[in-house]
Amino acid sequence: MIDVVATDEWRIVVPLRFRRWNHGQLPHIDSPEIDDRGYKMGTRPSSWGSTDVRGPTFGVVKGDSVRVAVVAEDIDESAPLYASSSSPSILKVNATNGGPLPSSGELWVTGMAQGTAALRIHLGSASGPILAEADVRVHRLLRVTLTPHIVRIDSTTTTGVNPAMPIDDMVRRLRAIWRPCGIDFRIAPTVADSVRLPSNRVNFMDINTGTWLQEVRTLLGLQRTRLSLPAGTRDESINWYIIQEFAPNANGNTVVGLGISRQTADQWGVDDTGIIVAAQAHGSPRDPEFTARTLAHEVGHFFRLAHVQRRNADNPVKDTYGRRQLMYPLSNITGGTNGIAVPRFNDVGYGDTVRGCLLTMKNHAHHSSDGECATARNAIHSNNWF
Helix, strand or coil: CEEEEEECCEEEEECEEEEECCCCCCCCCCCCCCECCCCCCCCCCHHHCCCCCCCCEEEEEECCEEEEEEEECCCCCCCCEEEEECCCCCEEECCHHHCCCCCCCEEEEEECCCEEEEEEEEECCCCCCEEEEEEEEEECCEEEEEEEEEEEEECCCCCCCCCCCCHHHHHHHHHHHHHHHCEEEEECCCEEEEEECCCCCEECCCHHHCCHHHHHHHHHCHHHHHCCCCCCCCCCCEEEEEECCEECCCCCCCCCEEEECHHHHHHHCCCCCEEEEECEECCEECCHHHHHHHHHHHHHHHCCCCCHHHCCCCCCCCCHHHHHECCCCCCCCCCCCCHHHCCCCCCCCCCCCCCCCECCCCCCCCCCCCCHHHHHHHHHHHCCCC
């Protein structure tokens, strides 16, 4: 049996587990990430109420059908497995009579109404002994407007280039990553912008020059300036500024994205919020998969999410769960390339070169940046986050 140590004094034995259906592949909107960090519950966001479910958690939008994989760990693969929902009016199991589930373990469920229900896996029939269960949150969908800007950066001597970005592909992956939190994006028409800076790149890292904040401030104000709006005006959109490249600092290090929430803007003393994503780094085009994760990651910052355990790229967490999270501060997790962040497992479910896409639904007390889905939704509900 799988012996899961939930806390120092609790042990929970489970012969089955739940897994993202398309493990090892790109994010897909019908295959939610599963938050399986610890099986002793009591770790929900407080607004969701309490539960005695011992198992992982995942989210689904009301009206959506999604699939998960039920993986037989220490039980014969031929054992007849059936599924049931503790509240069919909230979460419906799509399998006829609950099963038996196919040998692949594929299980479809549909969100029927906002709330939380237990998804249970039984032996022999839909009323047989419970072998595993998951806590499923059905969300009401929240939509946020995202406005892409293709920004040509001219220098004092040369005309810049329009950065190449496959916006439709980026948005498709963005939606797949954020859908389990019940968040979707309304995409506004792409805006063509241009700006003149000392060089054809945005200087952010070299703070000793004092120019990093000035150039970031200029970029973040492009939409408001274009619309001739006064400082502090709410645009009711996430403005996504796509640039060619950030300039490296004196040590050769650079960033590939920034997400500036209202809180961060206030801390930095700037008027505008937004996200900035680079199409290339160190003179070379970035991998589209890396860039899509950067976009989703910076949107997370816009929704007030911190890096995992509030630790940045110079001191990231070393546990595998941390590297599965979207808010891990490093994009590239290839073994042996990140020094202090060399992972035990190169592949956290999306290939061996990228961080994962988990947005946490549980809210463990010892985790200083946990409960990310609830934090993001609360930021949107607050109506003062632009």
